[in-house]
Amino acid sequence: MIEMRLSGSGGQGLILAGIILAEAALLDGKMAIQSQSYGPEARGGASKSEVIISEKAIHYPKVTNPNLVLAMTQEAVDKYSKDLPADGILMIDTTFVKSVPEHLKNVYHLPITEKVTAELGKALFANIVALGAIVATTKAVSVESITTAILHRVPKGTEDINKRALELGIALAAK
Structure with a gap:
């Protein structure tokens, strides 16, 4: 079982x-639960999406022992990484996150928003870049399945740029 928390601010697509x-x-034929919460602001307030993926039945729908926390903002690190164990993975967007808890051993410093803006022209696709990095790092789902799921959910006409964003995230995590 893998428990993940994707956090940032409203409007980042988490x-x-x-x-x-x-x-x-x-x-991929696995069990999955997704839950979400966000502040009262439509954009700019803290938000998080939690995902649990397992080969077996999932008995509780909330993340209680995260294996990975994605933090796209400093506020997200401060608010949502407190229960991440020392050996858990903290993945940060260095565009907006400048400090991380010292006790964490596995911190991935990724310039997600900076890189997607430079390569694709818009920060809008940072969430897809982050998904690529998560999939490359955790192998929680296959690249084929994440690609298919992305193409099911993105607006028509944006399929190619979203595929490029996914590939960019996979490449970022590989470095």
């Missing part, structure tokens, strides 16, 4: 990213 990740797990 709720959608969680839904896509859970759908990819189902396409």
